[in-house]
Amino acid sequence: MTTSDHIVRDHKPVTLLGGGEVFEGDIGAALALAPTCVAADSGAALALAAGVELAAVIGDFDSAPAEVLARIPSERCHRVAEQESTDFDKALTRIDAPLVLGVGFTGARLDHQLAAFNTLATYPDRPCILLGAHEIVLLAPPRITLPTGAGDVVSLMPLAPVTGRSRRLEWPIDGLDFAPGGRVGTSNRALGPVALEMDGPDMLLILPRRLMAPLAAQLLRPDHAQWPARA
Template sequence: MTTTDYIVRDSGPVTLIGGGEAFEGDLEAALALAPTCVAADSGAALAVAAGVPLTALIGDLDSTPAEVLAQVPTERCHRIAEQESTDFEKALTRIDAPLVLGVGFTGARVDHQLAAFNTLAAHPHLPCILLGAQEIVMLAPPQITLPTAAGDVVSLMPLGPVQGRSVGLEWPIDGLDFAPGGRIGTSNRALGSVKLEISGPDMLLILPRRLMAPLAAQLLRPMHVPWPARA
């Protein structure tokens, strides 16, 4: 991918809709923070049903119903024919924005959900928060302060070997080696505000859904430093 491959460019956050489990309330919550709306293939159905205009529809377009496709202007439909990536990856990597809020990429089919998590790790330089029914999921950045309250569940799921440091967790993670098939960090609890430092772009961070807005604001701050692109 190069900068010439971008389809959508925006100086503010962008809402990206997928074809997984999502409702109009989810879309409304995301659009309140990220009003530019893009769909990944069949995610267009939710936008059309909600009467939300799409800036772009991106994907192989093999699962967008014909009646939905007919309601999206032709010039906003961008068919990416290759089958080496998911529609989420096709869309995410063609959006030039400081943050993407993903709706409809959790729930429904487990394989699609796992593929979305893999995409987050494959492109760590593209900040993205996925909105679920009860939680949000994102790739933990190098450093972050979480606006958690005492008792909030903070789960850490490694997608590769990774370490970290924490302040404010009931069970600190300092000195622990996390890895798939090894140690994981589900169902930790916040004692209040939590600070995390993560050694590499291989840790999923799962948090209560109500934290989406304050976390989005933090990721949009000029001083926030995201991961670089993978080599």
Template sequence: MVNLRKNGTIVRSNGPIGLFGGGRIGPDDLNLVLNRVTSVVAADGGAAVLVDSGRLPDAVIGDFDSLGDKFKDKIPANRLFLIQEQDSTDFDKALRNVQAPLILGAGFLGGRLDHQMAVLNTLIRYQDQACILIGEHEVVFHAPPKISLAIAPGDIVSLFPLARVTGRSKGLEWPIEGLVFEPDGQAGTSNRALSDVELHMDGPGLLVMMPRAALDQVMQAFLSGQTGLWPARVE
């Protein structure tokens, strides 16, 4: 069930939400997301790929500077939510205005590096949101307090900090206990799974990057309700 403009949130869903951005969307990304979610939201120009596919978004959120009238005119007016301020990206505008047990995002990775960095910065700042981003070769998410993943031995598990963070692991070739991860210090690029992987983090701020084939396992972990969530940041 999708509710619009409830309790100050533009979109509230009981099931996973697909969130589409205006960046690079691979040939399989659309169906990959639509087959796994119960509702679909577009961040501004991300509505175009949905309209072209015949699936109208349940809501479009953004400043509409990249959504042409060709697509905008096909979307009911009550599904268009204009946020005019220019101090945030469309991904930021969308992420802070949806509420769901899990958000699955496509069209936010690839393309310009500055856009990708802004997206990853936003992913860390909205630490109370469970969100998985799909890239061409990987999935990316903000490590929750704890997560258990049944993934294949040999799968790459890269850990990159956007804050100072520590934690513990099981099932990684190079355990993280005793390490201090920092953006200008220790990172965990190209670690590998030996078996099922567990991460227990002491605080927010760590990005996890895994093979795209692990998407369903990551989704299952978040939807299990056992990962916990970080409290919302006080800005």
């Protein structure tokens, strides 16, 4: 993927709508932080139902109803015909923005949700927060101080072997080896603002939903550490 493949470019965060479960307040919460809206295939139906103007629809168009696409200007509909990637993958990689807020990629079908998590790890250079009913999910960056309060649940789920360090977690992660099929870090608890350092782009971070706005602000800081693209 090169810069010439980008369909949507914005210097502000972008909201990306998918076809999964969407809960009350999801779209409004995302658009308040990321007013430009893009749909991944069947997410276009969700946008139209909510009265949201779309900057683009991106996908293979095998799930977006034809009557929905007919209501969107043709120049905003971008079909990506290959079947080697998901619609979330197709859309995320064609958005050039400092942050993407994904709505409609959690809940509903579990295979779609797991595929979305895999995409987060596949493209660690593209910061993205997925919004769920009660939680947000993102790939843990190299270093971050989370806007958590005492008692907040902080869950860490490895997608590959990875190590890291923490401050102000009830159960510190220093010196621990995390891996699928091995140690995971679910249901840890914050003792205050949690500082994390990860040694690789392979750890999912799951936090309370109410932290989305302050976490987005943290990710948008010019001194925020980001992962490079995978080789």
